[in-house]
Amino acid sequence: MPRDSTPQTYLCALCQREVKQVTRHHLVPKSEGGRETVDLCAACHKTLHAFFTNRTLSMELSTIESLHRQPELQAYLRWVRKQADRRITVRTKNQRR
Numbered sequence: 599m600p601r602d603s604t605p606q607t608y609l610c611a612l613c614q615r616e617v618k619q620v621t622r623h624h625l626v627p628k629s630e631g632g633r634e635t636v637d638l639c640a641a642c643h644k645t646l647h648a649f650f651t652n653r654t655l656s657m658e659l660s661t662i663e664s665l666h667r668q669p670e671l672q673a674y675l676r677w678v679r680k681q682a683d684r685r686i687t688v689r690t691k692n693q694r695r
């Protein structure tokens with residue numbers, strides 16, 4: 599069992615919140631030969647894949663800047679920044695584009 603005495607926080611690359619845990623997101627999917635990764639909190643990561651398909655992500659949204667320009671994500675980010683780091687229920691859309 600790893601000792602977990604020092605509370606460490608990580609910075610989410612998308613919402614810029616400090617969170618206890620981040621997950622690695624490939625800006626371009628591995629299957630498309632992408633190598634660059636960013637650390638995202640669980641909520642952002644889930645939201646990203648709920649809103650966009652891998653194809654859209656790799657074709658149009660392969661940078662953090664392009665993600666920040668998405669209206670869907672701007673609304674989400676405004677909301678999530680007001681949330682504490684706790685389990686967030688992400689509202690998913692039926693239709694991904």
Ligand SMILES: [Zn+2]
Pocket residue numbers: 610611612613614615638639640641642643
């Ligand atoms: Zn985040």
Ligand SMILES: [Zn+2]
Pocket residue numbers: 622623624643647
């Ligand atoms: Zn991902």
